[in-house]
Amino acid sequence: xxxxxxxxxxxxxxxxxxxxxxxxxxxxxxxxxxxxxxxxxxxxxxxxxxxxxxxxxxxxxxxxxxxxxxxxxxxxxxxxxxxxxxxxxxxxxxxxxxxxxxxxxxxxxxxxxxxxxxxxxxxxxxxxxxxxxxxxxxxxxxxxxxxxxxxxxxxxxxxx
Amino acid sequence: xxxxxxxxxxxxxxxxxxxxxxxxxxxxxxxxxxxxxxxxxxxxxxxxxxxxxxxxxxxxxxxxxxxxxxxxxxxxxxxxxxxxxxxxxxxxxxxxxxxxxxxxxxxxxxxxxxxxxxxxxxxxxxxxxxxxxxxxxxxxxxxxxxxxxxxxxxxxxxxxxxxxxxxxxxxxxxxxxxxxxxxxxxxxxxxxxxxxxxxxxxxxxxxxxxxxxxxxxxxxxxxxxxxxxxxxxxxxxxxxxxxxxxxxxxxxxxxxxxxxxxxxxxxxxxxxxxxxxxxxxxxxxxxxxxxxxxxxxxxxxxxxxxxxxxxxxxxxxxxxxxxxxxxxxxxxxxxxxxxxxxxxxxxxxxxxxxxxxxxxxxxxxxxxxxxxxxxxxxxxxxxxxxxxxxxxxxxxxxxxxxxxxxxxxxxxxxxxxxxxxxxxxxxxxxxxxxxxxxxxxxxxxxxxxxxxxxxxxxxxxxxxxxxxxxxxxxxxxxxxxxxxxxxxxxxxxxxxxxx
Numbered sequence: 001x002x003x004x005x006x007x008x009x010x011x012x013x014x015x016x017x018x019x020x021x022x023x024x025x026x027x028x029x030x031x032x033x034x035x036x037x038x039x040x041x042x043x044x045x046x047x048x049x050x051x052x053x054x055x056x057x058x059x060x061x062x063x064x065x066x067x068x069x070x071x072x073x074x075x076x077x078x079x080x081x082x083x084x085x086x087x088x089x090x091x092x093x094x095x096x097x098x099x100x101x102x103x104x105x106x107x108x109x110x111x112x113x114x115x116x117x118x119x120x121x122x123x124x125x126x127x128x129x130x131x132x133x134x135x136x137x138x139x140x141x142x143x144x145x146x147x148x149x150x151x152x153x154x155x156x157x158x159x160x
Numbered sequence: 161x162x163x164x165x166x167x168x169x170x171x172x173x174x175x176x177x178x179x180x181x182x183x184x185x186x187x188x189x190x191x192x193x194x195x196x197x198x199x200x201x202x203x204x205x206x207x208x209x210x211x212x213x214x215x216x217x218x219x220x221x222x223x224x225x226x227x228x229x230x231x232x233x234x235x236x237x238x239x240x241x242x243x244x245x246x247x248x249x250x251x252x253x254x255x256x257x258x259x260x261x262x263x264x265x266x267x268x269x270x271x272x273x274x275x276x277x278x279x280x281x282x283x284x285x286x287x288x289x290x291x292x293x294x295x296x297x298x299x300x301x302x303x304x305x306x307x308x309x310x311x312x313x314x315x316x317x318x319x320x321x322x323x324x325x326x327x328x329x330x331x332x333x334x335x336x337x338x339x340x341x342x343x344x345x346x347x348x349x350x351x352x353x354x355x356x357x358x359x360x361x362x363x364x365x366x367x368x369x370x371x372x373x374x375x376x377x378x379x380x381x382x383x384x385x386x387x388x389x390x391x392x393x394x395x396x397x398x399x400x401x402x403x404x405x406x407x408x409x410x411x412x413x414x415x416x417x418x419x420x421x422x423x424x425x426x427x428x429x430x431x432x433x434x435x436x437x438x439x440x441x442x443x444x445x446x447x448x449x450x451x452x453x454x455x456x457x458x459x460x461x462x463x464x465x466x467x468x469x470x471x472x473x474x475x476x477x478x479x480x481x482x483x484x485x486x487x488x489x490x491x492x493x494x495x496x497x498x499x500x501x502x503x504x505x506x507x508x509x510x511x512x513x514x515x516x517x518x519x520x521x522x523x524x525x526x527x528x529x530x531x532x533x534x535x536x537x538x539x540x541x542x543x544x545x546x547x548x549x550x551x552x553x554x555x556x557x558x559x560x561x562x563x564x565x566x567x568x569x570x571x572x573x574x575x576x577x578x579x580x581x582x583x584x585x586x587x588x589x590x591x592x593x594x595x596x597x598x599x600x601x602x603x604x605x606x607x608x609x610x611x612x613x614x615x616x617x618x619x620x621x622x623x624x625x626x627x628x629x630x631x632x633x634x635x636x637x638x639x640x641x642x643x644x645x646x647x648x649x650x651x652x653x654x655x656x657x658x659x
Contacts, residue, residue, distance in 0.1 A: 014590045022331065029338060032353050044615050046345040046352060049608045053337050060331050067327060076589050079384040084585065087380055087557070088578065094561060095574045104565065111561060112554040118383050119550035127554070134555070138562065146214050148566045 012073025015064050022061030029054040083118040090114030103153015108135035163293045170517025174525055179222050182215065183522055186226020187529045193559075194234025195541045196552060197244040198382065201472070202488040202598070203374040204231035206367045207559050209496055210566040217500040218515050222522040224496055228489070229281065229526040232472060233534055236273045236465055237541055241266060249431035249472075252439040252464035259456030268401045272409045272458055273465040274535050275401075279410075280417040280466035281527040284473035287421050288480070289520050295481035296506045304613040305625050307482075309634035311607040314478075314486050316638045319596035326642075328592045336600020339364050346605075347612060359572035366495040366602045368564055370488065372577045373594040375560045377584020379553045384585070401458075409462040412442050416466030424474020424486075431471040431487070438467035473523070480504050480516060483606070488595040491602045 033050035090111050097107035112131030113124050121127060139156065142148045150156070173179065189211070193204045208227050212220035239250040240257035253273060260269040302310075319329035342353045343363030354360040401409065419434040419441075442459040443452055451457040476493075478484040483505035485491040497504050502512070509516050534541070547555075564573045587594055611625075618624035626632045 018331065018590075018592075022334075025335070025338060029341070029353070036350050036352065044612055044620065046348050046350050049611070050341050050352060053334060053341065053604075056330075056334050057338065060327065060334055063327055064331065077385060079589065081384060083383040084380045087376075087383060088582065090557075091376075091561070091574070091578045091581070095571055095578070098565070098574070099571045108558050108561070112558055115379070115554035115557045116550040119553055121548070121550040127550075130551070131554070131558075135558065138558070142210070142562075142566065146211065148210065148213060149569065150565060151569060 012068040012071050014076075015068030015071075015073055019061045019063075019065030019068060022057045022064060026054040026057035026061065029057065083120075086118035087115060090118065097153075098151045101151075101153055103156045104150040105132065105135045105139050105155040106153055107151070108138070163289055166293075166513060166517045167289050167521060169514070170519075170521035171524075173218060173514050173518030174222060174521040179219055179518070179522065180525070182219050182223040183226040183526050184529055184533065186223035186228075187230040187526055187533055188226075190227035190230020191234040191237075191530075191534055191537075191541060192230075192544060194231030195237050195544050196234075196556060197238055197242060197545070198378045199375065199556065200235055200250075200489075201228060201231035202370060202492055202595075203378075204234070205489060205492045205496070206370040207375065207563055209367050209492070209499070210563050212496070213499070213566070217502065218518050220500070221496070221515065221519045222526075224493065225519060225522045226526040226529070228472075228493070229277075229523070229530050230534070232469060233274060233277060233530050234541065236277070236468075237270060237538070238545065240269050240273065240461070241542060242545060249435050249468045251432075252435040253461055253468065255439070256452070256456045256458075256460030259454070260458065260461065261456075263455035265456065265458075268405050268458060269456070269461050270538055271401045271535065272405060272462045274531055276409060276413040276416065276462045276466040277469040278527055278531045279413045280420060280468075280470040281473055281530075282524070283417050284421045284424075284470040285520065285523045285527065287425070288473060288476050288523070291425060291477050292481045292520075293509065295477060296509045299482050299506045302482075302630065303628060304610040304617065305628050306630045306634070308607055308610040308614055308625065309628075309631035309638070310482065310484060311603055311610065313634050313638045313641070314484055314603060315596075315600070315607075316641045318486060318599045319593070320642050325591070329596050332587065332592050332594065333596035333600045336369075336597035337604040339369065339597070340601045340604030340608075346609060357572070359570055363605075364576065364601060365564075365567060365573070366491060366598065367567065368573060368577050369580050369601055370492055370598050371560045371563055372580025373584035373587070373597065374488075375556055376577065376581025377588055377594070379557055380581060380585035381588045382549075382553065384589070405458055408458050412438070412459045412463035413466040415441060416463040416468075417470040420467035420470030420472075421474045424471030425477040426474075431468050431475075434467040434471045435464040438463040476523075480519075481506065481509070483508075485599060485602060488598045491598050494602055 029050045033047040033054070036045070036047045093114065094107040094111040097110060098104065109128055109131035112134065113127040116127040117124055136155070139150060140159065143150050143156075143159075174183070189208055190204055193199060193207055194201060199207075205224070205227055212223050215223065235250050236253050236257070238244055239254035240261050243254050243258040257269045257273065260266065315333055319333035320326035340363070342360050344351050344361050351361055416434070416438040419438045420431065423434045424431060439460060442457075442463040443449075446452065446457055446459055448457055452460065472487070472489065475486050475490045478486055479490045479493060481504075483494070483503055485494045494504065502508060502515070561574065561577065564577045567573065584594055614624050615622065626635060
């Protein structure tokens, strides 16, 4: 998105990009709709609404491109995408830990520590410990008191 | 008169010890989460939804009522003390409230907002109790085409009428509608847009979308800007309002309620309009105009807060009587209902009167509890605001992930949450409103089934959509509301070129 600063005058690049994305989305909807088998005896089948929404998306996409070509968009504030990336990594790690059977508490503790790091704290071990304590408390509260089933891992088996 | 008796029996449901306990837990949790900066009532309710999973329907709906009111109260506390309104409806409160806090009058500002909310909530809940059964009587005459038209009105008002760009609102709405298509079609059993992934057969959860867009998107937005942490105003001086404060507050409370409830009860969407109407009215009527730019005027807190609460309570009228959500918060409440297999609407009043009236009665109770519990505890809520930002957001993200893990526990659900989070971040960065997407997701499939039912009855004749006078009028209103901002926008651009 760093291109938006060097956009030529009289253009609103994000609006143009959004417009093309909407057209692409409309294409996905349409191609999915035409591939549905026709079963409706009378009335209308499941393909009609997707086609109507796709039509709306095409209209909105064209309008967005048009307005992007005609107006100068206000440049968004400068942003630091590094920490956003760290947040995404933290989330993916949580998903991976739970997916590979590491359990709820470990995954949550890692998410906590990495998020705190992304927000500028530089004490990962302290945060990891804090995250472990918090997620263990949440685990006990939810699984024992409210009897929700949460992903199990080595740490969770200690409590059961 | 029959609603009066129904309400009395509702109180009998709500006033059991267990339900009172649920209501108070709801109020406390709602306030604790709602007070966190950048977290509005919609996200608070979405985040706390898993807690209510295992309770019986009436107990959990009663806890919901508490969470809902608690979240609103928590939001106004944050607006006043650190000037970060969690949603646009609290913006008006933040203007004068933060000025008052800066000049050492945080106590009275918090008190007038709490008591004003209580006052407005009381009147508005009474309004629900008397208006909703009347709406139900009206609604039973509605055919599917009328419902469809009503939903079209809600789509337009939620996305296009408010906000600075109707185009962006509509784009957000249509993306939500597209998301709503994912999953098994209820009428024919065919899967749409699932791309062969079994995880997508159930469709996208409203709570996953809301938590991703609002909570995770907000966290990413904050971290991307590394914005300087807002200063928290210390609570100095008395917490209580003086006699003069009371005298200056009661009329704005009343006027705010009168702005808020009718606008909220109409499917007009949004609490922004009544809060800003109230703000500008109070400013015009104020006997202390000099305070508005200097130390903050108490009328400017009392009026908009009352308007905000009254309009939010007002949105429960279309939600309960028609099953029509007109705000993001209402959409999530509807998702909460659906989690128990309950569909709000005329039938619910007939089939489960205990539940509906118990819920309405517990709105009264939650409202009263708010003043009793929260005002004295304000010191604790302020301490919550002093948690260092990294830990605060780390905790918010944990809770956000927690919701998805507890609902479905699948990896796909967590990944969807992340995708919606990134989407929410980009939408916030490029000024696209997120609420229309949430409303589109939940209302889209409902509108589709009404649309198809109408055409099924008419054996495919599309004219049925405009033949009913109710439907024709509603579609006309929707059309006017849709084109009005474009015409007005065109006019203002024209004017700008003239200058």
